[in-house]
Amino acid sequence: MRLAREFRRPDWRGMLAEISATEFMEWIEFFGEKPFMDSLIDAEFSNLTANIVTLISGKTDLNMDDFSLLSDRREIVERTDDELMLLSAGLIGGTRYGPTSG
Template sequence: MQLAREFRRADWRQMLAEMSASELGEWGRFFRTQCFTDVWMDAQFATLKALMVQIVSGSREATAIDFSLLPADDEEEPAGETVQPDEVLMRLGEGISGGVRYGPDSQSGD
């Protein structure tokens, strides 16, 4: 589904049906070395936020991983840590301007 989102295709099933197994394998090998857009943007914003905190606080303790909204890979994730729950992600996303946040407690416009 990430591959379909990368190519801005809403119909990921149709995209896979049009693709051969060898082509899918080639894309898989390519995206192991090249990040998907959402991963790349998360890394950029997390690094920017970490640098801002380091400049303001004068401390080097804040890292980009502390500000990342996406879960870390299994090999990078320390033992005992869990993926952030939806409530935490929604709270973190409230600071991002330019959009409307929809959740289970949202009410329709009637």
């Protein structure tokens, strides 16, 4: 599946059917030595970029998260019970469970 993803093929089963067992084993060995992972590649390049900018500019407060393309900087917002109840009122087809009155 990783190999199909790297070649941007949505049908990993079709791709697997098209290659021979020898080619498959060669790719397994290749992935064992040099993994293709987006997060790994992003971490390597963001670390390299941070080091280059630190070297050129002299700033020491930079880290690789400042240059990462995959980092998600959104903070998780804590919601109150009233906000959650108001949001759940808009869901269609759901069953609301709450304390029974009486």
